[in-house]
Amino acid sequence: DTAVSQTPKYLVTQMGNDKSIKCEQNLGHDTMYWYKQDSKKFLKIMFSYNNKELIINETVPNRFSPKSPDKAHLNLHINSLELGDSAVYFCASSVRVGTEAFFGQGTRLTVV
Amino acid sequence: QQPVQSPQAVILREGEDAVINCSSSKALYSVHWYRQKHGEAPVFLMILLKGGEQKGHEKISASFNEKKQQSSLYLTASQLSYSGTYFCGTEWDQGGKLIFGQGTELSVKP
Numbered sequence: 001d002t003a004v005s006q007t008p009k010y011l012v013t014q015m016g017n018d019k020s021i022k023c024e025q026n027l028g029h030d031t032m033y034w035y036k037q038d039s040k041k042f043l044k045i046m047f048s049y050n051n052k053e054l055i056i057n058e059t060v061p062n063r064f065s066p067k068s069p070d071k072a073h074l075n076l077h078i079n080s081l082e083l084g085d086s087a088v089y090f091c092a093s094s095v096r097v098g099t100e101a102f103f104g105q106g107t108r109l110t111v112v
Numbered sequence: 113q114q115p116v117q118s119p120q121a122v123i124l125r126e127g128e129d130a131v132i133n134c135s136s137s138k139a140l141y142s143v144h145w146y147r148q149k150h151g152e153a154p155v156f157l158m159i160l161l162k163g164g165e166q167k168g169h170e171k172i173s174a175s176f177n178e179k180k181q182q183s184s185l186y187l188t189a190s191q192l193s194y195s196g197t198y199f200c201g202t203e204w205d206q207g208g209k210l211i212f213g214q215g216t217e218l219s220v221k222p
Binding site (some may be wrong): 056105 | 141142144148152153154155156159179195199203206207208209211212214215
């Protein structure tokens with residue numbers, strides 16, 4: 001069983017569209033994250049949730065909205081997609097903030 | 113303030129050793145090390161907390177120099193499987209966000 005799974009793995013969409021990426025973890029962790037990795041491999045935290053509560057919210061455009069329906073799921077919705085949103089988005093989870101993080105396989109988003 | 117890793121890239125022959133450094137301009141609570149192979153997710157290697165401890169993981173170990181706000185990752189007797197991009201992540205406060213360095217690309221050749 002995959003510990004942290006994201007869907008879809010690849011997403012190609014046109015500018016202006018709205019899309020969602022889903023993430024689920026079966027590790028029983030309390031903390032989940034969204035990271036963005038750009039074409040230069042820079043890995044940057046976007047959001048972090050602890051037990052469904054938002055605890056880290058980086059300076060991300062408000063077109064990005066995370067949602068955590070329960071502590072095993074953290075979804076990312078992106079409105080009005082722009083070319084600059086093209087990147088690999090990683091979901092991750094950990095027992096608590098600051099401990100070993102387990103990453104999903106990533107979602108490669110390409111905006112055309 | 114993103115931590116700075118050096119070198120940016122290194123090429124090794126199998127069996128050689130390498131050191132990757134991670135420096136911060138700000139006082140650190142912890143340093144995390146991850147390895148990411150091409151096209152895959154980052155994988156956790158180890159965490160070091162302030163106190164200057166050293167940790168080991170197979171033939172990969174790391175140290176944390178609190179005075180210098182620097183951590184070093186040591187890879188000894190490198191294997192082909194060590195190839196990938198190594199990231200350090202720094203945490204300023206306990207429970208704070210993890211900020212990653214720009215990565216060090218390591219290639220191990222036969």
